[in-house]
Amino acid sequence: MLVKTIFAGFGGQGVLIMGYTLAHGAMSAGYHVTFLPAYGAEVRGGTANCTVAISDDEIASPIASAPDYIVVLNTPSLYTFQNRIAPGGSLFLNSSIIAVEPSRRDIRIFKIPSAEMAEKMGNPRMTNTVMMGAFLKNTGLVTPDIYLASMEEVMGSKKKSIIEINRKAFTAGFEYSEEST
Amino acid sequence: MVIGEAAIRAGCRFYAGYPITPQNEIPEYMAEHLRQVEGGVFIQSESEVAAIHMVAGASAAGARSMTSSSSPGISLKQEGISSLAACQLPAVIVNMMRGGPGLGNISPSQGDYFQATRGGGHGDYRVIVLGPATAQEMADLTMDAFTLADQYRTPVMILADGMMGQMMEPVVFKEPQPRVYPEIYIMKGAGAGKSKFIRGLILDPLDMEEHNWTLDRKYQVIARKETRHELYGTDDAELILVAYGTGARIAKGAIKRLRNTGLKVGLFRPITLWPFPTNELRDLAKKVENFLVFELSTGQMLEDVRLALQGFARIGFHGRPGGVVPTPAELANVVTRQYDRKQGIIEHH
Numbered sequence: 001m002l003v004k005t006i007f008a009g010f011g012g013q014g015v016l017i018m019g020y021t022l023a024h025g026a027m028s029a030g031y032h033v034t035f036l037p038a039y040g041a042e043v044r045g046g047t048a049n050c051t052v053a054i055s056d057d058e059i060a061s062p063i064a065s066a067p068d069y070i071v072v073l074n075t076p077s078l079y080t081f082q083n084r085i086a087p088g089g090s091l092f093l094n095s096s097i098i099a100v101e102p103s104r105r106d107i108r109i110f111k112i113p114s115a116e117m118a119e120k121m122g123n124p125r126m127t128n129t130v131m132m133g134a135f136l137k138n139t140g141l142v143t144p145d146i147y148l149a150s151m152e153e154v155m156g157s158k159k160k161s162i163i164e165i166n167r168k169a170f171t172a173g174f175e176y177s178e179e180s181t
Numbered sequence: 182m183v184i185g186e187a188a189i190r191a192g193c194r195f196y197a198g199y200p201i202t203p204q205n206e207i208p209e210y211m212a213e214h215l216r217q218v219e220g221g222v223f224i225q226s227e228s229e230v231a232a233i234h235m236v237a238g239a240s241a242a243g244a245r246s247m248t249s250s251s252s253p254g255i256s257l258k259q260e261g262i263s264s265l266a267a268c269q270l271p272a273v274i275v276n277m278m279r280g281g282p283g284l285g286n287i288s289p290s291q292g293d294y295f296q297a298t299r300g301g302g303h304g305d306y307r308v309i310v311l312g313p314a315t316a317q318e319m320a321d322l323t324m325d326a327f328t329l330a331d332q333y334r335t336p337v338m339i340l341a342d343g344m345m346g347q348m349m350e351p352v353v354f355k356e357p358q359p360r361v362y363p364e365i366y367i368m369k370g371a372g373a374g375k376s377k378f379i380r381g382l383i384l385d386p387l388d389m390e391e392h393n394w395t396l397d398r399k400y401q402v403i404a405r406k407e408t409r410h411e412l413y414g415t416d417d418a419e420l421i422l423v424a425y426g427t428g429a430r431i432a433k434g435a436i437k438r439l440r441n442t443g444l445k446v447g448l449f450r451p452i453t454l455w456p457f458p459t460n461e462l463r464d465l466a467k468k469v470e471n472f473l474v475f476e477l478s479t480g481q482m483l484e485d486v487r488l489a490l491q492g493f494a495r496i497g498f499h500g501r502p503g504g505v506v507p508t509p510a511e512l513a514n515v516v517t518r519q520y521d522r523k524q525g526i527i528e529h530h
Contacts, residue, residue: 060434
């Protein structure tokens with residue numbers, strides 16, 4: 001088994017931490033894993049993406065030319081990456097700010113209003129965590145327990161209250177069930 | 182990050198460097214963690230040239246010392262590396278190669294192979310060059326680099342690329358070896374004893390010649406004793422890929438695909454790039470005659486492979502310079518084309 005996922009969005013939306021936490025979770029679950037970040041010179045507002053490869057065997061290339069899953073948090077990332085998804089793969093998009101329709105018809109598409117959900121819960125910065133809940137619900141790459149344990153470890157230095165609202169955000173995303181199209 | 186932690190565990194207590202992408206993860210890690218260990222010193226120097234000479238100073242004073250940079254920055258350090266070799270001072274230098282020549286770009290490349298394996302700076306000298314292919318190997322080889330540097334009193338380079346520099350993978354750190362080194366040369370104050378000096382300027386040609394032969398004898402011992410390589414799927418192979426570092430990872434991915442389609446392809450992966458495992462590679466040519474070199478360059482290690490195999494085997498080449506990282510699928514296609522051809526030298530570009 002070899003599964004590759006690209007997470008992409010604006011710098012500041014937390015796409016690198018999503019991928020890093022997933023990689024950490026997959027590592028605790030005993031898989032081979034690589035995490036490859038790519039970001040521009042800008043800190044906020046620029047583009048950022050990362051590739052996570054998870055396998056039960058040694059991983060040759062950490063780069064994904066035809067990823068199984070793509071998670072996009074903004075519209076430019078949708079344009080950049082949708083053509084790369086392997087046929088039969090899945091696209092997860094932040095439908096709160098992505099208004100355009102993906103052009104691909106041979107993939108599964110999950111529209112998650114993650115930014116609105118995060119805002120409703122009181123903190124738009126949790127958009128990434130809501131999305132992660134929906135992503136893991138539909139891909140099952142690692143169990144929620146493992147992901148949340150990794151999240152706590154990765155966010156180690158943050159306040160308890162921030163970890164707690166992220167747990168809630170993850171659960172909200174995990175329980176969100178708008179059927180895929 | 183891995184290199185930083187491995188270096189500190191190996192006893193590195195001095196780091197100097199000047200920022201450049203794609204290797205800023207190393208100075209970032211060292212800045213935070215080196216000051217937390219006793220005697221640890223981190224300096225963000227005013228330039229690459231200053232950094233390498235600070236490393237020389239710290240090394241002469243007896244500290245395990247390291248600097249890191251990426252291609253253009255490594256070019257700047259060559260004056261100091263030549264000096265370290267001349268003065269027989271141990272040091273570890275990390276090069277996370279990026280696209281070149283010139284400032285090039287910040288994408289992964291293997292275009293500095295010639296520079297690294299032929300010494301790099303001026304003069305008759307060599308640097309031990311280690312080419313890791315995984316994060317685990319970066320950790321292990323960083324520790325080994327400090328041991329080798331002390332053992333032979335010579336600079337050791339870790340030659341990786343932008344992908345290795347930024348990628349993360351799980352790692353288990355091995356127990357570092359205790360430091361063994363001849364304290365005799367270390368400059369830490371003569372006290373009541375005789376004064377010592379270390380120099381790279383030897384004006385008398387006969388003395389300089391003698392010094393050159395001394396260095397050369399050392400390099401010959403290294404070449405005889407320190408080559409390392411990995412064999413992967415070579416037992417029944419009909420074609421053998423030769424690749425190192427990131428190129429070797431891609432090659433392994435290609436080999437898995439090719440073996441699924443019934444093609445018997447293996448990999449020879451040099452781990453020491455200097456000394457190059459020439460004899461070990463030539464041994465393979467006793468039973469295989471089809472070789473394909475793969476590099477993220479226009480063909481540099483290719484020359485070492487030719488020195489090892491010319492006249493013994495057929496050598497093809499596939500290269501992607503400039504910061505392009507091809508997929509295992511692309512390489513698999515190239516291998517398939519060469520696999521069945523029986524004659525002629527083929528060069529794929």
